Amino acid sequence: MQINKRIRGYLPVVIDIETAGFNHQTDAMLEICAVIIGFDEDGKLYAKEPQHFHIKPFKGANLEPAALKFNGIDVDNPLRGAIDEKLALGDMFKTIRTEMKDQDCTRSILIGHNAFFDLGFLYAASDRSKLKNPFHQFSTIDTVSLSALAFGETVLAKAIAKAGIEF
Helix, strand or coil, X not given: CCHHHCCCCEEEEEEEEEECCCCCCCECEEEEEXXXXXXXXXXXXXXXXXXXXXXXXXXXXXXXXXXXXXXXXXXCCHHHCCECHHHHHHHHHHHHHHHHXXXXXXXXXXXXXXXXXXXXXXXXXXXXXXXXXXXXXXXEEEHXXXXXXXXXXXXXXXXXXXXXXCC
């Protein structure tokens, strides 16, 4: 099976974003990781090579101390190797668009835990950077909902434990 036949011509991409708060308009996106999903020669889904970026807060971004304490990110640490969000998203979107073209997909669909949260930050950063976002603007695959249905858990660590997945 081809990946473009799996979800209405959409390329599935797992996204995880770490932020400096809950407001996608005002709070900084600090890290992003993207993993494109494909089919192997046996027709099984697999994760392709991840792309991960540490991101500098945009000018005027809000940095909530509670969020930074929770995620443990020190935005002033030069060892983070943080880059501007436009550069990070530009590189990530280029990789995704290349895969979309190779797989004959029309859009990408975001897979994530609290997917709508990540999608909001992704679209806000894309708008700030004036980049065209390859992701569908509202359709997502949310592992919170799937975990609640399958395991009665919405917390990722608890759902993974119930699924018997080592983490």
